[in-house]
Structure formats: structure tokens, C-alpha cells
Amino acid sequence: MTAANQRERLERVIEALARAACQDYGHRVPVSQDQEEDDLLELEVGVNFLLEDLQRVSRQNQESLAEIERKNREIADRASLALRELATPIIGVWQGVLALPVIGAVDTERGADMMEALLSRVVSEQATHVVIDITGVSVLDTRTADHFIRMAKAVRLLGATCFLTGISPAIAQTLAQLNVDTSSVRTVKRLSEALREVFRELNVAPVHSAPDPR
Amino acid sequence: MVVRDAVAEALAAVMTPLLVRSIVATLPSSSEGEVGSLDMMAGYDLLRYVADGARIFSGPPSVDLLTTLHDLIGGSQSFRPSAQVLTVTSDHDVIAAQDAARRLVRALFKPTDCVRVVTAVSELARNIYMYAGTGEVRLNVSEADRTITFQVIASDRGPGIARLEEILAGTYHSRSGLGRGLLGAKTLLEGLEIQTGPQGTTIKGVKQARFADIMRVS
Numbered sequence: 001m002t003a004a005n006q007r008e009r010l011e012r013v014i015e016a017l018a019r020a021a022c023q024d025y026g027h028r029v030p031v032s033q034d035q036e037e038d039d040l041l042e043l044e045v046g047v048n049f050l051l052e053d054l055q056r057v058s059r060q061n062q063e064s065l066a067e068i069e070r071k072n073r074e075i076a077d078r079a080s081l082a083l084r085e086l087a088t089p090i091i092g093v094w095q096g097v098l099a100l101p102v103i104g105a106v107d108t109e110r111g112a113d114m115m116e117a118l119l120s121r122v123v124s125e126q127a128t129h130v131v132i133d134i135t136g137v138s139v140l141d142t143r144t145a146d147h148f149i150r151m152a153k154a155v156r157l158l159g160a161t162c163f164l165t166g167i168s169p170a171i172a173q174t175l176a177q178l179n180v181d182t183s184s185v186r187t188v189k190r191l192s193e194a195l196r197e198v199f200r201e202l203n204v205a206p207v208h209s210a211p212d213p214r
Numbered sequence: 215m216v217v218r219d220a221v222a223e224a225l226a227a228v229m230t231p232l233l234v235r236s237i238v239a240t241l242p243s244s245s246e247g248e249v250g251s252l253d254m255m256a257g258y259d260l261l262r263y264v265a266d267g268a269r270i271f272s273g274p275p276s277v278d279l280l281t282t283l284h285d286l287i288g289g290s291q292s293f294r295p296s297a298q299v300l301t302v303t304s305d306h307d308v309i310a311a312q313d314a315a316r317r318l319v320r321a322l323f324k325p326t327d328c329v330r331v332v333t334a335v336s337e338l339a340r341n342i343y344m345y346a347g348t349g350e351v352r353l354n355v356s357e358a359d360r361t362i363t364f365q366v367i368a369s370d371r372g373p374g375i376a377r378l379e380e381i382l383a384g385t386y387h388s389r390s391g392l393g394r395g396l397l398g399a400k401t402l403l404e405g406l407e408i409q410t411g412p413q414g415t416t417i418k419g420v421k422q423a424r425f426a427d428i429m430r431v432s
Contacts, residue, residue, distance in 0.1 A: 018236035
């Protein structure tokens with residue numbers, strides 16, 4: 001095999017990798033039928049297997065993404081009671097501990113539903129701690145921020161402690177600029193830290209103290 | 215010249231033909247248009263896409279390269295402005311305005327500034343819905359002299375804003391929160407202009423960024 005031939009084959013491998021890096025997984029390294037077995041062939045075939053896998057996974061990803069998008073639209077389109085309940089799942093994390101992950105835009109109606117559902121769960125489960133996580137909220141204007149603060153205050157009036165977690169750096173900066181007073185709410189960086197705090201207050205020792213998930 | 219070829223030409227100066235070909239082969243469909251035909255949204259999306267592709271192979275691209283690319287793709291010094299007009303009559307329209315603003319500035323500003331812009335638009339749209347009932351939010355982005363400008367114009371025919379001076383001085387506190395929303399928009403944007411009277415209210419605000427600054431961060 002000549003050096004020029006080797007160089008050409010290597011370039012074809014690089015081209016396939018370069019295309020893959022640009023998310024074009026459909027390309028394959030051309031391998032001729034009568035290629036004799038050598039180290040390069042192993043590389044070529046290996047790369048093709050890898051690309052095959054990448055293509056499959058990326059197709060699956062796209063399918064799930066499309067599916068998620070479709071479902072999102074469905075949820076947005078319908079404003080039925082059942083769906084609104086689904087949109088604000090309240091999770092019983094532990095006895096007396098509730099978590100409310102908030103995802104997406106919070107309009108007045110959804111905000112009111114959220115408040116209603118949370119407060120009734122606090123009462124019915126005699127919750128002592130509530131963690132509201134807003135990682136999934138991309139924008140907090142004064143009104144939405146007020147809503148969460150009011151929710152935290154209401155929870156406190158019912159005798160439970162309320163944490164607000166998942167405020168992104170961008171939202172934190174914006175809130176500071178908007179002069180929103182968050183002093184009445186216990187804000188914690190991450191959900192996991194809030195839970196650790198809750199367990200400390202409840203005197204529940206985790207069996208293993210797992211490292212903080214990032 | 216087609217955008218795709220312009221990109222290839224600019225990249226050819228800094229990377230091997232093989233890599234150029236690979237990046238160009240996967241450009242989004244907006245690259246099939248003629249140079250100078252893209253608006254700000256499509257133009258900057260494409261620019262970011264190429265920058266990301268280039269980064270994989272040769273590290274973060276220089277501002278000079280991106281400037282060259284920008285001018286080549288733009289056909290002259292700038293992309294065409296993009297604009298959006300939204301009618302605000304409900305709570306949902308406030309969220310629609312947020313989404314529209316986010317799409318418009320996503321590729322243009324640093325993430326923090328994007329959140330600022332979207333939040334400000336949300337405040338203005340919400341004020342329309344809450345205090346005037348109906349109105350309109352116009353959003354547009356344009357560029358000149360290597361400076362990107364986002365502008366929002368919120369207008370309504372509502373009763374006008376009473377006690378505007380107190381609101382802007384931060385001494386007025388309404389239970390409904392009007393004061394803080396408007397004051398918030400003023401802090402988040404630059405040079406907020408407010409015209410208000412019994413015939414209605416028009417509020418203009420802008421946010422600007424230097425091309426070099428937004429491209430350095432990405």
C-alpha cells in the first residue's frame with residue numbers, strides 16, 4: 001500500500017469525523033469490498049460502527065424531541081382542569097416535605113391554581129417543609145416573582161417552612177435590578193441543598209451522604 | 215453570491231479545505247439565500263452556528279474572523295432588521311410577547327441581557343393588559359456601526375399613567391405592582407421614553423450591545 005493511498009484513506013476518516021462533529025451522522029467512510037485487512041481497515045470499520053450508533057441515537061433524540069414538542073403544544077393548547085393539575089405536580093418527597101417543581105411560563109390562572117393546590121396539600125398532609133424549585137422558569141418579571149413570594153408567605157402562614165430554589169444567575173441579576181424584595185423567602189441554590197437543610201431540621205440522617213449531584 | 219459560498223470563502227483563510235467543506239455542508243437552509251438577504255435573526259443564528267463549528271476545530275474564532283464573516287454574509291455592513299408586532303389583550307399574550315422577544319434576541323445578546331430584555335418586554339406587555347386592557351407591543355432589532363439595537367414600543371389607548379413622576383422616582387407603591395414593573399423596565403432597558411395622557415400611553419425602550427462584546431462571550 002502506498003503512502004499516498006494511506007493518506008487518502010486517512011483523509012476520508014477525518015472527513016467523516018469532521019462531518020459527525022457538525023452533526024452530519026449519515027456519512028460513512030467508504031470501504032471497498034476487496035480491501036485487504038490492515039490496521040487502517042479496522043479504524044475505518046470502527047469509525048463506521050461508531051457513526052452508525054451516533055446516527056441511531058441522534059435519530060432517537062430527534063424523535064423524542066419532536067414528541068416532547070408535540071406534547072408541549074398539546075398541553076399548551078388545552079387548558080382543561082386535568083391538564084392544569086398535571087402542569088403543577090406536587091411531590092411528597094418525605095413525610096411532611098413537599099416539592100413543587102415549576103416549569104414554563106406562569107400566567108395568572110396557572111399561578112392561582114398552583115397556590116390553591118399547594119396550600120391544600122400543605123394542610124391535608126400537615127407538611128412542615130415546602131421546596132419550590134424554579135429551575136424550569138426562564139423569566140421572572142415583577143409580577144411572577146411577587147407570585148412566588150406570596151406563595152411562600154402563605155405557606156409560612158400555615159406553619160410550614162418554604163424554600164425557593166433553582167434561581168439562575170441571569171434571573172438573580174435581573175431580580176436584583178428589579179428591586180424585588182426576596183428577604184421574606186429562604187432562597188437556596190439547588191434543590192438538593194434545600195433537601196439537606198430540611199433533613200437536618202427534621203433530624204433525618206441520610207444513610208449515605210451522597211456527593212452533591214451537579 | 216450565495217451565503218454558503220461566502221462562508222466557505224471566509225473560512226478558507228483560516229482552516230483546511232477539508233474542514234471548511236465539512237462545516238459548510240451542514241449549514242442551515244438559510245445559507246442557501248443570496249448574500250444580503252438575511253435578516254438579523256437568521257443572520258446571527260447562522261453566524262453563531264459557524265462560530266460553534268469553527269470552535270470545534272480551531273478554538274474560539276477571533277472577533278476579526280467573525281466580523282469578516284458578518285460583513286460577507288450581510289452583503290454590506292449589516293443584516294436587515296427583524297421585527298415583530300404583537301397584540302396584547304390577555305394574560306397569554308404577555309407570555310407570547312416574552313416568547314417573541316426571546317426568539318428575537320436569543321442569538322444577539324449575552325444570556326443575561328436576553329433575560330433582561332425578555333423581562334422588560336414582559337413588564338411592559340403586562341402593564342398594557344392590566345391597566346389598559348388592550349394594546350400593542352412592537353419589537354425590532356437592527357444594527358449599525360457594529361452596534362446591535364433592540365427596541366420595544368409598547369402602546370395602548372388606555373387611561374394613561376397617573377403619578378408617573380412618583381413611579382419613576384420609586385416613591386409610589388401600588389398594591390397591584392404597576393410602579394415596580396415600569397421602574398423595572400426602566401432599569402433593564404436604556405433610555406426609556408414615556409408619553410402618557412388620557413388618550414393613551416406609548417413607551418419606548420432600547421437595549422444595545424457592541425458586536426465585539428457579544429461575539430467574545432459566545
